[in-house]
Amino acid sequence: MTTGRGRTRSNSPKAIELWQQACALWDGGRHRKAFELMKLAARKGEPPARLNLGYFYDEGIGTRPDKRRAVLCYRMSAARGNASGAYNIGVSYRNEGRYTLARRWYERALSLGEPDALLDRISARRSL
Template identity: 40%
Template sequence: MNLVKLISTLTIVLCCFAFESLADPLQSKFNLFELTKLAKAGDVKAQFRLGSAYDTGTGVRRSRNKAEKWYRMAAESGYAEAQNSLGSGYQAEEMYQEAFYWYEKAAKQNHSVAIGNLGYLYDLGLGVPQDRQKGYELYLRSAELGWAQSMFNIGQMLGSGQLGKTDLMSGCVWTIRALKYSDHKNTKLSSNYTYDKKLKEQASATVNYCKNTLSLDEYRKAEKVANSWSPSFIDD
């Protein structure tokens, strides 16, 4: 299987899960009464966590309507996490212009996931005119902030020649980085186990392709280049 075919296969799978909300509503002990009380009092973090709980069905019966209600309250108050999650909900419903609106608001606050999601819309031309170069630039900005999905997407673009020239070496470099930073232990971003596992599987499959396609010296060089870099939030 060539890299272009492999990447196309992975992209189909990728679209099904890559833009779920990654919030963990149980980073501290979950108390529905206290959380609701804080949310109703205008605490944006509580509103977001309550939205996340309803979104994932954690500690409460799952309700998309209630999730959207609380996400929107926090999003309209300028909370970037909620803006990204609200955008994700709209994207899942294929309401791409609304998704773009909220992703853009979060991206202006340097939210790495929202920046990557915005890049995805440009990359595929969802709700906006397709502009792969713009998508690449946004993926790069997101990757530099530590978002592994964007690292993987950059690898796909470079390795399959979506920007005009096929660069397998650079594609492999970015995929190695994606595999490394898909492990939440290597990032300060919120983690979602299902998401991490699927991204790792995709990145691992592509890295194995790189190992089998590049010469040993080429792969070692790609690995060295990949590991000499770290996102901007990582302390050396």
């Protein structure tokens, strides 16, 4: 899985600030508070926050694990052109044994510029 720790594309200074604070709290091990701020930043339109929120749900960071919500966040991220969101959906489907869907999402991630998806796409094809 990949997370959004890179560049931000939000037009909202408040969303960027919330995302940065959430990342600092996450790094400091304050996961519950990081989750709450990440959720706020995602609602305000900060693209990496949406991806990270999916990761928090996926791994149960600061909240209970919720694979359905994780994939929803990843889908929203991918719909905005985030390659890591598409890649994470592929990983989720691969982990469920749904290799055809995983391969499709890896291909989407590749088209959006996620190089890690290449090997995963090949391994998903071999699992069919």
